[in-house]
Amino acid sequence: MIQTVQTTAFTDQKPGTSGLRKKVRIFAQPHYAENFIQSVFDSLADFAGETLVIGGDGRYLNREVIQTAIRMAAANGFGTVLVGRGGILSTPAASHMIRLHKAYGGLILSASHNPGGPDEDFGIKYNIGNGGPAPEAITDAIYARTKTIDRYLTLDTPDVDLDRDGETLVGTTRVRVVDPVAAYADLMETLFDFPAIRAMMASGTRLSFDAMHAVTGPYATEILERRLGAAPGTVVNGTPLPDFGGHHPDPNLVHAHELHARMMAPDAPDFGAASDGDGDRNLIIGRNIFVTPSDSLALLAANAHLAPAYAKGLAGIARSMPTSQAADRVAAALGIPAYETPTGWKFFGTLLDAGLATICGEESAGTGSDHVREKDGLWAVLLWLNILAVRRQSMVEIVHDHWSLFGRNYYARHDYEGVPTAGADALMAALRAQLDTLPGTTVEGLTVTAADDFAYTDPTDGSVSLKQGVRILFDGGSRIVFRLSGTGTEGATLRLYLERYEPNDGKLDHSVAEALAPLITAAEKLASIKTHTGRTEPDVIT
Incomplete structure (x- = not known):
């Protein structure tokens, strides 16, 4: 009753x-x-x-x-x-x-x-x-x-x-x-060249996948070890636990430091990856190279045609506004549309449903395609493996080839977590108040070409989303973005996104910190981060 x-x-x-x-x-x-x-x-x-x-x-x-x-x-x-x-x-x-x-x-x-x-x-x-x-x-x-x-x-x-x-x-x-696993694993077999990946595994390619004691453990074990023939033990921390083993199930270089150390060691596997609590995010690391989520999106889009599901090409590429503009350069080269949306996978869903985009991604380690309507960590891992199996190059070679062709977008995100909400709101209000006066000014030798509070009109239904993050764009393609995140549970999370574009002029191997140093100083001068947050440095840098 x-x-x-x-x-x-x-x-x-x-x-x-x-x-x-x-x-x-x-x-x-x-x-x-x-x-x-x-x-x-x-x-x-x-x-x-x-x-x-x-x-x-x-x-x-x-x-x-x-x-x-x-x-x-x-x-x-x-x-x-x-x-x-x-x-x-x-x-x-x-x-x-x-x-x-x-x-x-x-x-x-x-x-x-x-x-x-x-x-x-x-x-x-x-x-x-x-x-x-x-x-x-x-x-x-x-x-x-x-x-x-x-x-x-x-x-x-x-x-x-x-x-x-x-x-x-x-x-x-x-x-x-x-x-919970079988139907999803079956779907993956329809998208990727599993025989080619199995042959690569049989030839001695070694993988390491950190499931972080989260949900992807059973999925990765079934797909990578059972269906693709990766060595037993390829999946580590593979049992989902209610407390994720006491660890933070966020696949970034801070919380997946053991995987990073493994991939930078002299005897490192060929390919490393991790996924998060619910399996929709991914971390991609090759031997001696970390691939940022923004670069991964661009590289996956540029090479997607090597997988059976995408052999006929992409309808378009979509990225969230804070994600680097690297994918835009791939879209231009392919002659397909590039869409810039607010953060949140729901904004990609309408584009995917309308057939306007095929591959989407966010700087927060989420990438996916039109096979589902969520970002998908294991999908990204499998597309990378498909690319490796076909190109027969190392991760370093594939990434460097990409940079030599498209240039490099140096990129980082600085997170200030658990900031008092009043301080975070005051910082954003102060930034918005100066937007009209910023164009034409110079900060740390960087000339501001435009500044706005990002607004988005959905091309499929005309719906409008306002105040999605403050963008400050500089001459030469560099930019700074400030945004408050909606994924935390206490206080506010201030996210600062830093991007510097370098064309292929032979200078594509700076350290990220070195390349972004002027932007970091400019961000502090523009937003008074220390004053508003009480923080002298971010909690997490990705």
């Missing part, structure tokens, strides 16, 4: 760029998760009898909230609920499952690259029927409902056995527990 539970609205349930993320202690409050899930359902229409996909990255509280979501989905009238075995579904695998089963949508329980554990982070994101994150019209409706909700619907039923494949009834709703 359906139960109607009276509740009181919470004031802090505004979804960010990737759903609602809060500390576990916040989500563990009575009615908190229930309120948000019911607000999602109340913001949707015509889903009676339809299919809902539910899964997560295995972090602390994942199983408990899945049981809650199953009961509420049944009480609200969904006909079928598909759940990954063990409560596990990587974000790209969830997107594929939604699309494969023509589901109405899905609930993805994850805080992505944020740490997990009883004192760490949890999150809930709703994805629509195309497999992608809900657009702003839906997330705005969800937030509006969270402010007025006074009841939610559920059932008083036993927990579903999440560890055994099969079907059971919860009320009148069919709940199917399914293999």
